[in-house]
Amino acid sequence: METKTPTCQNCEKPYEEGFEFCPHCGQKTNEDLTIGVLFYNTISNYFSFDARFLKSFIPLMFRPGYLARKFLEGKRLLFLHPAQMYLFVSVIFFFILSFSTREFVARADKVNKDVVNSDKVNKTLDSMQLEKVALDSIKTSKVIKSIKDNKELLGLTDEDFKASDSIINAAIANNNSGPSFAWDFNEKKVDSLISINAEEKLIFKEMGMKDDVEEDGFQYKFFKYMLDRKKDRGKGFGSVIQGFFDAIPISMFFLLPMFALFLKLFYFRSGTYAHHLVFSFYYFSYLFTTLSLIFGINRFIYDIPNWIDWLVALSAFLYFYIALLNFYKRNWFFTLIKSSIITFLFFMAVIPVALLIIAFTLYWEIN
Template sequence: MDTNQATCQNCEQPYDEGFQFCPHCGQKTNDELTIGVLFYNTISNYFSFDARFLKSFIPLMIRPGYLAKEFIKGKRLLYLHPAQMYLFVAVIFFFIFNFYVREGREELDKNMQRVLENRSEKLAQRDSVIPQDSINVNEFVKPHQENGVNIGLDEEGLKALDSISNIKIPKDDIETSFSFNEQKLDSLIAQGATDEELYKAMGMDEDDGFLTRKFYEQGLKFYRTMGLGQIYQTFIDSIPLAMFFLLPIFAFLLKLFFFNKGRYSHHLVFSFYYFSFLFVVFSIIFGVNRFWPIPDWIDWLVAFSTFIYLLLAIIKFYGQNWFLSFIKSGLVSFLFLLFVLPLSFGILGVIAFLFY
């Protein structure tokens, strides 16, 4: 007996009526477009925010190393994929962190504006004084005395005036943190000099390469605008991208210390889940402090607890004893925090300065 056929709206293939999902493409057969369906599909497609997230979140927070171990065993549909988990919590973290970034930039912009105003005031004061050599008071006063003009000063007063007039006005630059001659640079800017002339005044040589010229170009831009806030914003904006490089480096450190404990991909899975945990913890810290500031010692205690979590996760995932796990966890954390992170942020700082 023939069954009634329906056509899938997505792949346009026929299927028997009564199916809840198309047997060819998997789309739901009766999927009326409502506001709820629209946003659910958006979130689930891009972040896989479904039941698997709730099943994964609790073990992530209270069972260190469990999710990574289960994923390696082959349970890859029961829990949220490690990369999807990382992406989802990273988006939340940087959304919360953005509020602090905005306030920090506003404060930097205000401070830099004050620096510009102070520099302008000093420049105006310097330009209002005409540098000159000493004046011979006797040559100025003597003709008036010969003509019988009384200037109101006795001999002692004339000597004092002459000693003061012999003090030369210093022609040195205002003391600043810049290594180039600011007075000369300000004069060239006021005269409308070209950028090439300004670069030379700052110390650039004609045979300097592209990177050096770029530094001078950005240095002049910074001198004119004091754009520390822009550099700060560029630096912050580049952190999410940098994390995609820092996480594999962390996994590489794990591979070095646990070289016989699986492939590099196994360590990468562990790193995805651990960094997801870190983002969740710091999202909570920043979120709570945003509305109810808590003592700093509590923040530091919570931050230190992430190392305890790492230790427990390594014990669970790699199956080593406490002592070896503690030593290796400490070394991995030490290398990552004191070498990898500072070097990475230093590189980010240079990039932020070059391209802000």
């Protein structure tokens, strides 16, 4: 008699009759669609995630290197996956950080607005421009006087002297005709042009920009950037700061693999690059968890003294050192040296990345 072999509705592979779950994909067999079935996977996955996170939280915070070691030993369902842990914690961290970021950006925009509208700043710039003109006039008069006193020795007639006088003044004027960013324009007239929605080129001309400036050139973009500041369109220095904070999560996609690469270079005989990446995911999860607690408590519960904040932040190095000892099982002295060098190299990599982010956001603002 032929044995009946049903087919799984999910993976379409045959299995022996009597199985409650498909041996190939794990889906329940002969399951009618109900409201309970519809939400079963979502609820079960959520509580499974929640349970694994709770099981992983204590070892993550108080047993450095333990989770990474257990993951490599094959215990990959009992605890939260390293990449999943990192993504979950980073979302929480940047969510909490956003509250402080908004306040910081608002203060930066206020400072920007005060600077743009400051009469003191404008008067200072005006006085600097007047001093520059005065110095140019003094230099011009000295040169002309020297020529006039020696015109007979130079063989110059009165007409030649007048011509040289004109040439000198034109040369000095031409020397000062480069891109000028000194804001010695009439503030009230510019404000009036802005209030009537005048063309930008007309406003730029009143601000001191020359007619022959190309629209795709830096000088034109700079004038446009400063006009946006003056119009207070919300594109002040705060937007640059906001852009910097927004770029941090993106930069971590480069910094974290770079951190794992440093580990691979110093522990090149201790497994593949993926092994070091597992360690990095869990370590950065610890960092973001710690920072989330600090920012969260400071923002919503209690203003922790600064020295405690710094102490907790600096404890990250001690955690890193102990995690290396537990994960790689090497000599404590050489581990201390390696952890110090890796930390130094990583911070040296963070600095140029941060500067590139700032430069990119500023360039994006101007363009």
